[in-house]
Amino acid sequence: MADRKRAKKKGQAEDETPPVLDKTHKAVLKWLRGHVPVKKTKFMHSHVVEYFTSGKAIDALMTDSPWAKEKAKEGSDLILESRFQAINVLDQLLVNKMFHRARKIPVMEKEKKKKRDVDSGKEDSKEEDGSSPKQRKGKGKEVQEVEEKSEREKKKRKIRLEMHNDQCIVDGNEAYVWLYDPTPWYYYVAGTAIVLGIIAVCLFPLWPTEMRQGVYYLSVAAAGFLVFIIVLAILKYILFLVLFIATAGKLRLWIFPNLTEDVGFLESFMPMYVYTYSGPKKSKESDDEESSEEESDDEDEDKKTKEAAGDGDGEASETGKGEPGSDSGGSSKEFEMVEKA
Numbered sequence: 270m271a272d273r274k275r276a277k278k279k280g281q282a283e284d285e286t287p288p289v290l291d292k293t294h295k296a297v298l299k300w301l302r303g304h305v306p307v308k309k310t311k312f313m314h315s316h317v318v319e320y321f322t323s324g325k326a327i328d329a330l331m332t333d334s335p336w337a338k339e340k341a342k343e344g345s346d347l348i349l350e351s352r353f354q355a356i357n358v359l360d361q362l363l364v365n366k367m368f369h370r371a372r373k374i375p376v377m378e379k380e381k382k383k384k385r386d387v388d389s390g391k392e393d394s395k396e397e398d399g400s401s402p403k404q405r406k407g408k409g410k411e412v413q414e415v416e417e418k419s420e421r422e423k424k425k426r427k428i429r430l431e432m433h434n435d436q437c438i439v440d441g442n443e444a445y446v447w448l449y450d451p452t453p454w455y456y457y458v459a460g461t462a463i464v465l466g467i468i469a470v471c472l473f474p475l476w477p478t479e480m481r482q483g484v485y486y487l488s489v490a491a492a493g494f495l496v497f498i499i500v501l502a503i504l505k506y507i508l509f510l511v512l513f514i515a516t517a518g519k520l521r522l523w524i525f526p527n528l529t530e531d532v533g534f535l536e537s538f539m540p541m542y543v544y545t546y547s548g549p550k551k552s553k554e555s556d557d558e559e560s561s562e563e564e565s566d567d568e569d570e571d572k573k574t575k576e577a578a579g580d581g582d583g584e585a586s587e588t589g590k591g592e593p594g595s596d597s598g599g600s601s602k603e604f605e606m607v608e609k610a
Contacts, residue, residue, distance in 0.1 A: 290365055293346045297336065297358055298367055302449060305329050312371065312430045312446060320371060320430060320446045323359070327440055330355040352440060359438045367449040370437065371430035502528055519548040 290298070305326045307319040330349055331337055341348040349355050362368065430444055473481070505524050512522050522544040527537045 288361070288364075290361070291346075293336075294358065294361060297330070297334070297347070298362055298449060299451070300334055301326060301329070301362075302447065302451065304333065307447065310427070310429055313432070314429065318430065318446045320444045321368075322441075323439055323443045323445060324441050326359060326445075327352055327355045330358070356438045356440060363436060363438060363445075368445045368447050370433040370435070370439075371444045371446045372433045373428045373444050374431055376427045376429060498528070501525065516548070519546060521545045521547075 301321075305321045307321050309317055309319055312318040331352060333340075334349070335341065336345065336347045336349050338348060338350050347358070349358070363370070430446060473484075476484075505528065509521065509523060512520050522542060524542045525538055526543045527539065530537065
């Protein structure tokens, strides 16, 4: 009896196991993973997953894939002549858990907030109807822009996915989450390089003498560079303290301020120094007063030179009045006094 029960259990387990994928189905799987467009979203509120739609996958298989009726080679194991055949291929991949069907759930909270914002904009425009017609036109345009933005956002609705109870292939806009995530080729290259590097380090005593000397010099140079960085960091703080104490807290000088910060290698040495000086400085008012005094001195000198030039001109005019050949003398000759007889 126990043997029979065990045999039944084994038979049930064998019936439940999906059929193994052959070479053609594996090739179809790799082609779908690389050529069907995918989108990213959250699954069950936490995981970020990639999903595709069944309609686009079937269209790609029927038109662009090497198994399509128009592109398939003669004698190939798989030729997709109808969408039903493409659905059967995808169903086999679904049974082997390469992807699973999910249910789309739109994010309602964000849409409600957007609707509230739009409604508040409309209410504000209604309240301000007493404004001028130009202002109304401007507000109408703003409301139209808000409505257009809301429509665009509705078209780009964000969704989240949940597990669907009915796991089957449906030709349409149904979402299917990828579980098949192949490792890229450069992962293998990096892994082999790390293993070979570890083996080479372990075999260091067997290296040629020239290589060992080169590695020794490189290690000494690296250690010296680290010591230089540590000493420079210590000198940085010592120089700051010395100048801070010598200037009674007025000068704060930092050399290589980014040396101990979490930045890149080159950025840690830029800038070379930074300082702040909080000592007494000449105010702008004093500078303005000095400049105004200099300008007033210049103006006084100009006035003196002008006055000196004006005095010279006056003396020349006064001397000209007394000369006999001057115009004033001629005019006096024209007007002579006549005595009565």
